[in-house]
Amino acid sequence: MSDALKLGIAGLGTVGVxxxxxxxxxxxxxxxxxxxxxxxxxxxxxxxxxSRDVDVSDYAWEDDPxxxxxxxxxxxxxxxxxxxxxxxxxxxxxxxxxxxxxxxxNKAMLALHxxxxxxxxxxxxxxxxxxxxxxxxxxxxxxxxxxxxxNNITRVMGVMNGTCNYILTRMxxxxxxxxxxxxxxNKLGYLEADPNLDVGGIDAAHKLTLLSSIAFGTQVNxxxxxxxxxxxxxxxxxxHARDMGFRIKLLxxxxxxxxxxxxxxRPVLVPAASPLAPxxxxxxxxxxxxxxxxxIVLRGAGAGEGPTASAVMGDVMDIARGLKITxxxxxxxxxxxxxxxxxxxxxxxxxxxxxxxxxxxxxxISTALANAGVSIDRMRQFSHNDTSAPVMxxxxxxxxxxxxxxxxxxxxxxxxxxxxxxxxxxxA
Amino acid sequence: MSDALKLGIAGLGTVGVxxxxxxxxxxxxxxxxxxxxxxxxxxxxxxxxxSRDVDVSDYAWEDDPxxxxxxxxxxxxxxxxxxxxxxxxxxxxxxxxxxxxxxxxNKAMLALHxxxxxxxxxxxxxxxxxxxxxxxxxxxxxxxxxxxxxNNITRVMGVMNGTCNYILTRMxxxxxxxxxxxxxxNKLGYLEADPNLDVGGIDAAHKLTLLSSIAFGTQVNxxxxxxxxxxxxxxxxxxHARDMGFRIKLLxxxxxxxxxxxxxxRPVLVPAASPLAPxxxxxxxxxxxxxxxxxIVLRGAGAGEGPTASAVMGDVMDIARGLKITxxxxxxxxxxxxxxxxxxxxxxxxxxxxxxxxxxxxxxISTALANAGVSIDRMRQFSHNDTSAPVMxxxxxxxxxxxxxxxxxxxxxxxxxxxxxxxxxxxA
Numbered sequence: 049m050s051d052a053l054k055l056g057i058a059g060l061g062t063v064g065v066x067x068x069x070x071x072x073x074x075x076x077x078x079x080x081x082x083x084x085x086x087x088x089x090x091x092x093x094x095x096x097x098x099s100r101d102v103d104v105s106d107y108a109w110e111d112d113p114x115x116x117x118x119x120x121x122x123x124x125x126x127x128x129x130x131x132x133x134x135x136x137x138x139x140x141x142x143x144x145x146x147x148x149x150x151x152x153x154n155k156a157m158l159a160l161h162x163x164x165x166x167x168x169x170x171x172x173x174x175x176x177x178x179x180x181x182x183x184x185x186x187x188x189x190x191x192x193x194x195x196x197x198x199n200n201i202t203r204v205m206g207v208m209n210g211t212c213n214y215i216l217t218r219m220x221x222x223x224x225x226x227x228x229x230x231x232x233x234n235k236l237g238y239l240e241a242d243p244n245l246d247v248g249g250i251d252a253a254h255k256l257t258l259l260s261s262i263a264f265g266t267q268v269n270x271x272x273x274x275x276x277x278x279x280x281x282x283x284x285x286x287x288h289a290r291d292m293g294f295r296i297k298l299l300x301x302x303x304x305x306x307x308x309x310x311x312x313x314r315p316v317l318v319p320a321a322s323p324l325a326p327x328x329x330x331x332x333x334x335x336x337x338x339x340x341x342x343x344i345v346l347r348g349a350g351a352g353e354g355p356t357a358s359a360v361m362g363d364v365m366d367i368a369r370g371l372k373i374t375x376x377x378x379x380x381x382x383x384x385x386x387x388x389x390x391x392x393x394x395x396x397x398x399x400x401x402x403x404x405x406x407x408x409x410x411x412x413i414s415t416a417l418a419n420a421g422v423s424i425d426r427m428r429q430f431s432h433n434d435t436s437a438p439v440m441x442x443x444x445x446x447x448x449x450x451x452x453x454x455x456x457x458x459x460x461x462x463x464x465x466x467x468x469x470x471x472x473x474x475x476a
Numbered sequence: 477m478s479d480a481l482k483l484g485i486a487g488l489g490t491v492g493v494x495x496x497x498x499x500x501x502x503x504x505x506x507x508x509x510x511x512x513x514x515x516x517x518x519x520x521x522x523x524x525x526x527s528r529d530v531d532v533s534d535y536a537w538e539d540d541p542x543x544x545x546x547x548x549x550x551x552x553x554x555x556x557x558x559x560x561x562x563x564x565x566x567x568x569x570x571x572x573x574x575x576x577x578x579x580x581x582n583k584a585m586l587a588l589h590x591x592x593x594x595x596x597x598x599x600x601x602x603x604x605x606x607x608x609x610x611x612x613x614x615x616x617x618x619x620x621x622x623x624x625x626x627n628n629i630t631r632v633m634g635v636m637n638g639t640c641n642y643i644l645t646r647m648x649x650x651x652x653x654x655x656x657x658x659x660x661x662n663k664l665g666y667l668e669a670d671p672n673l674d675v676g677g678i679d680a681a682h683k684l685t686l687l688s689s690i691a692f693g694t695q696v697n698x699x700x701x702x703x704x705x706x707x708x709x710x711x712x713x714x715x716h717a718r719d720m721g722f723r724i725k726l727l728x729x730x731x732x733x734x735x736x737x738x739x740x741x742r743p744v745l746v747p748a749a750s751p752l753a754p755x756x757x758x759x760x761x762x763x764x765x766x767x768x769x770x771x772i773v774l775r776g777a778g779a780g781e782g783p784t785a786s787a788v789m790g791d792v793m794d795i796a797r798g799l800k801i802t803x804x805x806x807x808x809x810x811x812x813x814x815x816x817x818x819x820x821x822x823x824x825x826x827x828x829x830x831x832x833x834x835x836x837x838x839x840x841i842s843t844a845l846a847n848a849g850v851s852i853d854r855m856r857q858f859s860h861n862d863t864s865a866p867v868m869x870x871x872x873x874x875x876x877x878x879x880x881x882x883x884x885x886x887x888x889x890x891x892x893x894x895x896x897x898x899x900x901x902x903x904a
Contacts, residue, residue: 323754
């Protein structure tokens with residue numbers, strides 16, 4: 049029997065409390081499986097006396113997470129504070145400098161500073177693991193880094209923000225407008241302090257960049273993500289999409305092309321038969337495509353105390369068992385800078401146009417689309433009020449740039465009552 | 477840069493050829509990711525001169541896989557021969573005895589001899605890895621053993637035999653009877669030399685026992701599986717199930733109860749909305765439920781050259797990176813003997829009865845069910861010929877033993893023209 053693996057936990061929010069619970073409740077299992085006890089030496093959080101769902105009085109208390117990271121009786125520092133820099137990053141840096149392994153659930157920090165931290169961790173010879181940072185309890189980091197390590201990865205996709213998926217599916221099932229469901233989500237505590245991290249697609253984009261780095265051997269590049277949130281999606285968009293056999297999902301897609309690394313996080317239409325379509329609420333799904341494995345689909349809870357703590361504990365158990373692995377699947381010194389490229393795939397698009405109800409408008413729209421080389425597959429005009437007619441057009445596969453050009457022409461014509469919306473149709 | 481990791485490949489069938497291809501085509505990726513070259517020293521197969529899809533003339537040839545396993549220039553032996561004992565087992569034993577790591581795709585061998593081989597491997601301090609043995613390219617062994625190691629696993633389920641799923645879904649889509657589709661599958665090379673391994677559920681049950689061992693910390697126990705194949709499923713069963721909102725899948729379920737380890741592999745009905753329902757052809761799906769992670773669903777190709785070779789290469793890369801782990805997730809010396817228990821969960825059942833078309837038969841059936849404590853939720857009689865009326869009954873949740881008792885009474889009554897069929901409805 050080896051010595052116990054001694055943890056220091058920085059941050060006692062949902063995830064930290066979940067980890068403490070697992071370590072207390074499943075202690076015998078953890079020891080049987082890793083061959084050593086897994087114990088907690090010390091914890092740190094903003095408020096020592098806050099009432100928590102679990103008793104932490106057995107563990108040493110540190111007001112300062114950086115001090116916790118330096119403790120001699122800590123082998124592994126769990127950074128569960130959050131925030132892309134500040135105390136979280138300081139804690140991770142202190143832990144690495146002190147030669148301790150780090151486990152974090154912090155996608156924002158890694159998306160912005162992952163390369164720098166990976167270089168430091170690898171130079172210090174410690175692990176920096178982050179299964180909990182992407183898609184909650186779904187073991188996607190391990191699948192990509194380890195299980196699929198023999199594959200040339202061709203594409204990674206994912207629905208990875210439970211809050212956005214909750215909003216979109218709740219709008220559909222309850223027939224409620226975006227603003228009302230947004231407020232509901234806020235009251236339920238589903239939204240980050242800055243809601244734009246969720247509904248702006250930023251949080252999901254952070255996660256996508258971590259998957260890209262592992263998949264394509266590139267340095268994390270958040271600035272290279274084409275980013276669009278869900279704020280412009282209306283209940284009508286959802287209904288019209290469903291009528292035409294689609295559902296709307298905030299989907300991240302990453303692929304490497306000759307032009308560079310394409311990363312996008314946008315609301316898209318997926319066919320009703322896609323495995324992505326039936327995802328409800330906080331469920332996440334990640335799709336990984338490799339040259340040998342083909343398509344692997346992973347699904348599970350994308351957030352919450354148990355699932356996220358389960359992911360943290362997977363990393364803890366790896367370290368207890370002696371795993372030694374680079375942060376992004378190959379040495380950070382060998383990760384190439386990612387040249388960002390714009391989405392190049394041809395795809396069909398769904399266009400939502402609210403047309404002024406005057407003669408000749410449809411002809412103008414059709415002409416603008418034709419002039420940009422966009423060909424119409426299906427079109428449908430929905431019942432309308434006195435001044436504006438909602439039209440949904442499904443195009444034949446075309447370039448995103450062509451639709452954008454058509455939209456610029458249409459904007460100049462003054463024939464629409466609202467900004468048109470384009471959503472690509474992803475055949476996933 | 478460490479020394480190269482040198483492989484010896486025993487067996488050059490579909491999987492072995494796939495592995496050779498990956499090692500040749502993705503050599504640079506493998507080296508970048510593992511920090512060392514991955515090379516092949518020697519290969520072995522039944523026929524040296526057989527025409528193969530890949531050139532193996534660069535590698536030393538051994539007629540005898542046991543000799544290959546003992547070679548000094550081999551660090552890891554890949555046992556891709558197959559068969560539950562014979563040369564496959566001899567090769568694995570020789571490799572372990574020679575202090576070499578072993579990677580195998582051989583579920584039959586592990587299901588029958590896994591405990592013995594795990595004890596040997598762990599005593600010798602070598603890895604015995606088998607990701608490719610279960611569900612092809614889906615990383616389920618790693619997910620269960622490593623990612624979910626913090627969880628008390630509550631249930632494992634899976635559709636894990638692509639041939640059975642091909643037959644069932646092909647019967648449905650092409651409206652063809654079992655015998656015809658069975659012959660099709662045979663001609664396509666989907667069936668094992670002994671087809672009963674596939675359609676009898678044995679192959680899938682082998683896989684289930686490996687998952688059980690990891691999930692519940694028990695010794696592999698194939699004899700404890702309640703086993704039923706798909707041979708009795710008719711096209712009418714499939715159609716009637718669909719009419720009532722279900723699909724038929726050969727599903728394995730394992731769970732630990734106070735009475736012991738329940739393992740079953742049987743055709744069951746799943747609701748059309750279940751993630752298991754849309755699985756077509758050779759696609760596999762595994763569902764793992766843990767106390768912290770909740771439900772994790774993994775889906776991908778369950779067989780084939782690329783997917784299976786991808787799984788083998790995941791294990792190769794783990795070993796190249798220095799992974800050291802017990803075979804079934806905890807030391808084999810600590811795995812408990814699994815006391816087999818029969819399925820205890822209450823479940824609804826679908827009963828197919830072909831009733832003689834004479835007055836009073838339905839009353840007799842209803843009475844037999846009532847006497848056994850089986851309560852009818854829905855019943856439907858389908859159009860029938862002169863002598864036999866097919867009836868589908870969906871019961872309220874009840875014990876399997878109660879339905880079996882009712883079936884025994886019905887058998888004594890001489891009111892049916894065929895043996896009745898019971899399929900549990902699994903709400904997965």
